[in-house]
Amino acid sequence: MSVELGTEADEDEVAETTVPPVRPIFARLGAIGAAAQASVPGLYAWAVTVAPAAWSRGGSLGAKIVSIAGLVSIAVGVAMESQWGARARYVSVWGLTLTSAIVWLLVPNALGPLRLDAPRGVAGMIGWGLFALASAAPALGANAEPSGRIVDDAPLRPRAPIRRGDIVYIGSAIVIALALQVVGWRVTIPERALLVRLVTLAAALAIIGAATTVSLARHTRTPLPGVRIRLRAALPWIVFLAMLAAGGTLAWSR
């Protein structure tokens, strides 16, 4: 009897000592599969951009069925990930994107400027962007292999340490790029609305590309030329800019 009591006490002690440590958020995310991670933004994107289109006025039964098929593909991807591995992601990614495209083709007016307001449009863009990010680059589990390695090839070594200031450059560029995506959601003419979207996307890419170049210029091993030489190289563009500013001021002052 005393032995049994002693055993129970030991078990309690073991249970107390084997409480799993609290893992960081990315380690916990990495423990679930990639399809499961992508399912959350996928559901969000579906709820914001696909379901309202399928259930809008004029949405046919076929559009509703296809939109639900998109949800089913997400569920199949999540459920079968443990057995199919990375192939399960193909089901959820291609299933959701193809069914969504079919729904938008079946109900083309549902995403027109008159029915899609700016907040919902931006929310949908963010949802699809997060779905793409979570599908293409899911959070990896900590120490997935016993050696701590995730890829089979030789370890990649950084050529230079990343400085702290880089996040300011890239973060500012991302803020500007996102601010550009808010413009032009109330344009009623489809061709002009498309042109505005193309221009804002191109401008956002140009800003992010330039910010990356500016940030990387601080990491070059070869010494950069002096400030005077650099300003001299930029002088034609600065003069051109000054001429544009002067021309614009003159034109608007009339």
Place this chain on the structure above:
Amino acid sequence: MKYLREMQLADVLAVVLLVGAGVSFWLGSAALARAEDLKALYWLLVGVVTVRAAVQVVRPGAKA
């Protein structure tokens, strides 16, 4: 130390130019949405030139 100060000056100038380019692109896109094509063209051109100037300040000869 002087070199570092000059480097920071160039970096600050590049960042200011980049922010200016962002504002120009925003104004250009807004004008394009309002169907004010001449203003849109002007601001987008200012944005492109400003981006190019920002890149040239930090890395002469690089393409934006």
